[in-house]
Amino acid sequence: MKHNREYEIAWQGLKPGPHTFEYDIEDRFMREHGADEELKSWGGRVTLTFDKHENFFMLNFDIDGTVTVPCDRCGDDFPLRLWDEFDLVIKLTGGDEGEKPEDEDDVVFIPRSETVIDMSAWVYEFVMLSVPLQHIHPDNAEGKPGCNEEALKLLNQMGDSESHTANTLWKGLEALKEVKKEPKTKKTK
Numbered sequence: 001m002k003h004n005r006e007y008e009i010a011w012q013g014l015k016p017g018p019h020t021f022e023y024d025i026e027d028r029f030m031r032e033h034g035a036d037e038e039l040k041s042w043g044g045r046v047t048l049t050f051d052k053h054e055n056f057f058m059l060n061f062d063i064d065g066t067v068t069v070p071c072d073r074c075g076d077d078f079p080l081r082l083w084d085e086f087d088l089v090i091k092l093t094g095g096d097e098g099e100k101p102e103d104e105d106d107v108v109f110i111p112r113s114e115t116v117i118d119m120s121a122w123v124y125e126f127v128m129l130s131v132p133l134q135h136i137h138p139d140n141a142e143g144k145p146g147c148n149e150e151a152l153k154l155l156n157q158m159g160d161s162e163s164h165t166a167n168t169l170w171k172g173l174e175a176l177k178e179v180k181k182e183p184k185t186k187k188t189k
């Protein structure tokens with residue numbers, strides 16, 4: 001993975017207590033870490049609160065951004081609001097030697113000898129997690145779907161013919177079942 005100074009926190013130099021770091025959400029950064037090309041025009045900011053304690057750090061990633069995505073329903077691009085926050089606890093372990101405990105949910109273990117912690121993978125991961133699974137145009141001011149009307153009309157037409165096909169197929173299957181039953185009843189004669 002690429003190392004990015006910007007995302008490194010040299011925690012030994014920090015006083016105990018909360019510290020704030022801000023990271024811009026940018027196309028280049030998101031792409032480099034593997035974001036899908038369908039997701040574009042990333043913008044906004046991640047605010048990290050890094051609360052330093054003696055043997056552990058409490059982190060809060062606050063995401064406030066936007067990304068442009070194609071709508072799942074009509075296919076037109078639209079800006080999606082990203083608004084979420086995530087907590088993470090980093091526990092310091094004894095040193096290089098000795099067993100490193102397994103990471104748990106929301107808790108990672110880092111040897112005390114690791115004096116610089118790279119935040120970039122977490123920043124990326126949490127921004128990605130803040131992207132809703134469903135990408136659908138929000139309703140417009142009149143409470144109607146904000147989708148491309150022409151595309152919706154076309155989709156509705158396709159939807160109708162699809163359910164028609166499904167119906168015909170179903171009837172066909174029913175007919176087939178009847179045919180299969182018939183030979184048995186005929187055998188008895």
Ligand SMILES: [Zn+2]
Pocket residue numbers: 071072073074075076136137146147148
């Ligand atoms: Zn749409």
